[in-house]
Amino acid sequence: MPSIDILLLQLLMVIVVGGLIGAEREYHSKSAGFRTMILICLGSFLFTTFSIHISGSSSDRIASNIVTGIGFLGAGVIFKSDNRINGITTAATIWAVAALGMGIADNAYVLVGISTVVIMSALMLLTKLERIIDRINQSHTYKIVSIYQEDLLKQYENMFKECQLHYKRLKRTKNGEYLVGTWIVHGSEKNHNRFTKMILHDPTVKKFEF
Structure with missing residues (x-):
């Protein structure tokens, strides 16, 4: 020893x-x-x-x-x-x-x-760099519930494009009169915030999880 x-x-x-x-x-x-x-x-x-x-x-x-x-x-x-x-x-x-x-x-x-x-x-030290990278590109899962309309999910996807967000549709479900869409979305923090504000003020949206 x-x-x-x-x-x-x-x-x-x-x-x-x-x-x-x-x-x-x-x-x-x-x-x-x-x-x-x-x-x-x-x-x-x-x-x-x-x-x-x-x-x-x-x-x-x-x-x-x-x-x-x-x-x-x-x-x-x-x-x-x-x-x-x-x-x-x-x-x-x-x-x-x-x-x-x-x-x-x-x-x-x-x-x-x-x-x-x-x-x-x-x-x-690298925590600060990680935060900068996170602001540049974030990944969120969005779930939107709306009263069924033809091509409604396409309208939301056009909003993703307008906000310069990259998306992949994970699931779509029709439950009675409601249509539920779920996406995984990638993009900058600024663009995510822009999309969120648009959805929160959209009268067709009955429920929004983000």
Whole structure:
């Protein structure tokens, strides 16, 4: 086993690395936050340390099982909401933090330090770029319910074109006197807002989900 001084230094590094990344996740109210990331980093560090000093030549077995275990943990933070998959970034962060804990146990301090900076940069700086991209192109599912008229859905699709939105009709249903159309639509935030205002003021629309 490493000396007490080295172990204390490694544990301090585990807390700092896991705490920094966890604080960013906690700030954005993610499901895996400050305490969780520290514990993930610590757990990976301990399993790797024990595998090196207990398993001898078979140390890779315990280390490889860390990856499998973290996979299950990461899957637990992924969920579907409002036609979107959420939690994938947090799940990927959990994988990365576990890898950092393993790296600390293997004395790869420089690589761990550089990787921590890269992870923090991806989580903090690239968020702004992600928001810009999201404003340029968004995907929404629109459901419009109207009293049946001939070629009514075509009229709505012409409105999509007028607003420079790309669409794909997913479903159309006639329920009594009502006609229901569902589309998945891509385009800029500005064009989506323009279409939404047009539909909200359209007297033929009885129900609009967006």
